[in-house]
Amino acid sequence: MKKIMLSVVLVFIVAGIIFAPWVTVSFAENRVTNKFDGQRKTVSDGCGFNCKDCGVKTTEKVLFGRKVVIEYACGLLPSDSLEYHQKKELFVSFIGTVH
Template sequence: MKKAKKAVLVMAALLLLLSPFAPWITENAAEARALGAFKAQWKHTSDGCGFNCVDCGAKRTRRVWFGRKIEIEYACGMLPSDSPEYHKRKELFVSFLGTVHGK
């Protein structure tokens, strides 16, 4: 029992020490989570926002404390033309737990 308790404490301490850096949240994983959460937000809206435009999607990813910030580019509604001037940008945060914030 003593060894098991010590192992649990060591694992908890290791997780606590690594959480600010979140090495398990890779760039690709963070982008996939952010894009998936954004798409899910607009899933049931007939003329909502999405990434079906030229050069839309994840634009920039950077590591921050306790996760990553992802800048996305998207378009909403009926566009007169698929031009960057009609696109919007937003920054989302993917936490060390894998949750997406800023939707």
């Protein structure tokens, strides 16, 4: 009986980690923007979200976390147009790390 209960508990724990319901859209967006801004805060003309329609573009629930796509621009731009914007796809894991 103890082995069955242990197996059931393990199945629920593994299912929880795989689907990670605690990694919400807002949690993933905050983790990604904080990580991105933190990496570039000491660079005076580095990359950032201070451009038209920049920031988090999409979030998608995937196994073990969320996939987040951001749009940003780097350096001193001649104009704020889409041709100078870049996109990057990042992953927020079930433990909150950004990759």
